[in-house]
Amino acid sequence: xxxLTQPPSASGTPGQRVTISCSGSSYNVRINYVYxxxxxxxxxxxxxxxxxxxxxxGVPDRFSGSKSGTxxxxxxSGLRSEDEADYYCATWDDSLSGEVFGGGTKLTVL
Amino acid sequence: QITLKESGPTLxxxxxxxxxxxxxxxxxxxxxxxGVGWIRQPPGKALEWLAxxxxxxxxxxxxxxxxxxxxxxxxxxxxxxxxxxxxDPVDTATYYCAHTWxxxxxxxxxxGTTVTVSS
Numbered sequence: 001x002x003x004l005t006q007p008p009s010a011s012g013t014p015g016q017r018v019t020i021s022c023s024g025s026s027y028n029v030r031i032n033y034v035y036x037x038x039x040x041x042x043x044x045x046x047x048x049x050x051x052x053x054x055x056x057x058g059v060p061d062r063f064s065g066s067k068s069g070t071x072x073x074x075x076x077s078g079l080r081s082e083d084e085a086d087y088y089c090a091t092w093d094d095s096l097s098g099e100v101f102g103g104g105t106k107l108t109v110l
Numbered sequence: 111q112i113t114l115k116e117s118g119p120t121l122x123x124x125x126x127x128x129x130x131x132x133x134x135x136x137x138x139x140x141x142x143x144x145g146v147g148w149i150r151q152p153p154g155k156a157l158e159w160l161a162x163x164x165x166x167x168x169x170x171x172x173x174x175x176x177x178x179x180x181x182x183x184x185x186x187x188x189x190x191x192x193x194x195x196x197x198d199p200v201d202t203a204t205y206y207c208a209h210t211w212x213x214x215x216x217x218x219x220x221x222g223t224t225v226t227v228s229s
Contacts, residue, residue: 002156032214033214033215035214035216039157043221044219045149045206046219047216047218051215056217088156090157090159096173097170097173098170099147099159099162099170099172100159101156101158102156104156
């Protein structure tokens, strides 16, 4: 069972906006940066969002991150078929003194 | 351009020690703030962080695996080595290394190497 809780699945149709949540605690999400990774089928994870809401160069602005209290969210607008992937949130946990990942959310584009 | 590549055995027997090497280019582990992390992913399961090593030789380990892990800078300046002792079938996974900025910003990942633990 992951320290960070994500919904196991999410879905949307092309063009829609979907949001994936990441719920943590006062020891992790509330006080540390949250990162989001996208893992396409059969590929290595790729950094999507860093430091809560920053996009690395090359990541489309359709992807956005936010954080409030002990929860963080990844929003994908203008959904495209190539967005179908697993998405993971991650952050440092001060009580565990370790990096923690969410259980991952499988996004399906209908 | 930063690239990383994981290498090591594809098959290890239970109780054996696994040694994985991360060979990288495009950055130096002597640069302030830079590190390398190791992460694994069992088949069909979520990512699990294993360890970090930073430019100043600070090391961080997963608390649940700390007793079994050792991360070091390799003999080559462009390598990081991870060893995991007492391997078990549950350690079967794809193992990734990643370029990391202090404290935990893993921005570039290798393609991963698959390790199977079986007798």
